[in-house]
Amino acid sequence: MALLWRRLKLVVMVTMVNLFIFIIISRQSSQDKNGHHKVHIPSKPFWTKLVPNIAYWNRQQQILDIQNNPILVSNYSGAEIPEWLNDTSLTSDPCQPNFRVTTQVKDYNSLPGRFKDFLIYMHCRSYPIMVDHPDICKEPPFLLLAVKSLAPHFDRRQAIRQSWGRAGVIANRTVVTIFLLGNATAGDHHPDLSEMLHYENFRHKDIIQWDYRDSFFNLTVKEVLFLEWIQTRCPGARFIFKGDDDVFVNTYRILDFLKGLSEPKARDLFVGDVITNAGPHRDKKVKYFIPESMYTGTYPPYAGGGGYLYSGDIAARLHNVSQHVALYPIDDVYTGMCFRKLGLAPEKHKGFRTFNIEEKYRSNPCAYKSLMLVHPRTPQEMIQIWAWLSSPDLNCQ
Numbered sequence: 001m002a003l004l005w006r007r008l009k010l011v012v013m014v015t016m017v018n019l020f021i022f023i024i025i026s027r028q029s030s031q032d033k034n035g036h037h038k039v040h041i042p043s044k045p046f047w048t049k050l051v052p053n054i055a056y057w058n059r060q061q062q063i064l065d066i067q068n069n070p071i072l073v074s075n076y077s078g079a080e081i082p083e084w085l086n087d088t089s090l091t092s093d094p095c096q097p098n099f100r101v102t103t104q105v106k107d108y109n110s111l112p113g114r115f116k117d118f119l120i121y122m123h124c125r126s127y128p129i130m131v132d133h134p135d136i137c138k139e140p141p142f143l144l145l146a147v148k149s150l151a152p153h154f155d156r157r158q159a160i161r162q163s164w165g166r167a168g169v170i171a172n173r174t175v176v177t178i179f180l181l182g183n184a185t186a187g188d189h190h191p192d193l194s195e196m197l198h199y200e201n202f203r204h205k206d207i208i209q210w211d212y213r214d215s216f217f218n219l220t221v222k223e224v225l226f227l228e229w230i231q232t233r234c235p236g237a238r239f240i241f242k243g244d245d246d247v248f249v250n251t252y253r254i255l256d257f258l259k260g261l262s263e264p265k266a267r268d269l270f271v272g273d274v275i276t277n278a279g280p281h282r283d284k285k286v287k288y289f290i291p292e293s294m295y296t297g298t299y300p301p302y303a304g305g306g307g308y309l310y311s312g313d314i315a316a317r318l319h320n321v322s323q324h325v326a327l328y329p330i331d332d333v334y335t336g337m338c339f340r341k342l343g344l345a346p347e348k349h350k351g352f353r354t355f356n357i358e359e360k361y362r363s364n365p366c367a368y369k370s371l372m373l374v375h376p377r378t379p380q381e382m383i384q385i386w387a388w389l390s391s392p393d394l395n396c397q
């Protein structure tokens with residue numbers, strides 16, 4: 001009797017377990033019917049045959065993508081390489097002028113001169129450094145302020161030194177300030193200021209200068225040279241601000257903001273005045289005009305070049321990935337392209353005002369207290385605003 005009872009108990013238990021399993025399975029299959037856990041099989045194959053883009057930048061990027069993609073590289077072995085992918089201008093000395101662009105860009109001859117200059121040297125990323133300070137980051141700074149400047153802008157640099165770029169210890173954090181310069185050449189009718197620049201650097205020891213033509217379309221060259229410089233001269237910098245020499249930066253607010261960041265947030269930091277859903281200007285009269293023979297597509301989200309803030313960790317990753325992104329004539333868009341390639345997106349912060357603040361607030365000291373950057377400001381305004389913010393009497397609600 002006891003045996004029979006035990007057997008019955010076992011049968012009931014097994015039945016219960018089976019029933020339970022049945023319910024789970026039937027629930028799952030009903031979910032499948034509702035499409036919740038359905039596996040989507042793409043209608044098109046993942047790999048498609050690559051066709052050359054009509055725009056030169058996009059085509060150069062396709063070439064870089066193939067060269068850096070081990071799966072594609074192994075596929076294009078030997079003689080199968082389509083001619084457009086076998087661009088020898090990338091493999092021979094990239095700093096020799098590449099006159100093949102004159103035929104590879106379909107409307108080359110009718111393009112404005114700055115595009116011709118850009119295209120001919122587009123593959124060159126390394127220029128000799130003329131003025132350097134190898135030990136400037138001997139003590140790794142908490143914040144590195146890197147200011148894009150031009151040789152003749154002595155007054156702007158001096159105002160920055162006397163105000164928001166005052167290097168040393170601010171709010172108990174070490175700050176190092178440097179100015180990034182190319183060569184203001186006689187070819188662009190710049191007066192020869194090299195002796196004054198030499199003296200300025202002797203006095204302040206904060207100029208970093210490379211030997212390339214300092215022009216608007218070469219700002220991307222400045223960007224890649226700076227990313228390289230950080231890795232060799234200042235890899236220990238915790239955070240980096242990079243911006244123009246006509247902005248006011250509230251260094252106090254930036255340091256305050258950085259001190260409050262959590263560890264993961266600090267590591268992936270990249271904030272600024274982020275522009276989304278933008279694309280190339282097709283109006284020839286605009287400073288940012290880009291012809292269709294040069295670039296097609298939209299722009300990734302990017303932080304306006306007036307100034308943005310990022311971590312030393314991001315700087316290292318940007319440096320690596322930039323080697324796989326073709327140079328683009330607009331530097332902040334280029335940094336956005338590198339960022340997208342990293343799989344990241346810059347973060348917009350209300351404190352970055354690259355399009356200025358409302359006129360009625362501009363002479364109100366308290367308007368600047370919670371901001372990180374305001375563009376544009378003259379040297380005199382920088383010194384004035386800094387004095388306001390540094391005053392112990394400043395009392396804002």
Ligand SMILES: *[C@@H]1O[C@H](CO)[C@@H](O)[C@H](O)[C@H]1NC(C)=O
Binds near residue numbers: 047048049050075
């Ligand atoms: C790679 O090679 C295989 C086999 O030759 C071919 O089927 C495939 O289409 C190729 N993929 C690409 C992207 O060319």
Ligand SMILES: *[C@@H]1O[C@H](CO)[C@@H](O)[C@H](O)[C@H]1NC(C)=O
Binds near residue numbers: 080081086088
């Ligand atoms: C690629 O270019 C090189 C140099 O011009 C040439 O020797 C080689 O034959 C080319 N390969 C193909 C597949 O066209």
Ligand SMILES: *[C@@H]1O[C@H](CO)[C@@H](O)[C@H](O)[C@H]1NC(C)=O
Binds near residue numbers: 172
């Ligand atoms: C200054 O910063 C250091 C760390 O960098 C910290 O240990 C120290 O407590 C700080 N001092 C003050 C007064 O905040």
Ligand SMILES: *[C@@H]1O[C@H](CO)[C@@H](O)[C@H](O)[C@H]1NC(C)=O
Binds near residue numbers: 130
């Ligand atoms: C920089 O530009 C000046 C002025 O055009 C020129 O004399 C000089 O050779 C250029 N290069 C260097 C390394 O100074």
Ligand SMILES: *[C@@H]1O[C@H](CO)[C@@H](O)[C@H](O)[C@H]1NC(C)=O
Binds near residue numbers: 117215216221
């Ligand atoms: C960038 O600099 C290089 C080296 O000085 C110069 O040859 C080239 O013309 C410059 N490009 C532009 C667009 O100014």
Ligand SMILES: *[C@@H]1O[C@H](CO)[C@@H](O)[C@H](O)[C@H]1NC(C)=O
Binds near residue numbers: 317320
């Ligand atoms: C950058 O690339 C180098 C060499 O491939 C690698 O050792 C390093 O870890 C990379 N750094 C980052 C931050 O990705």
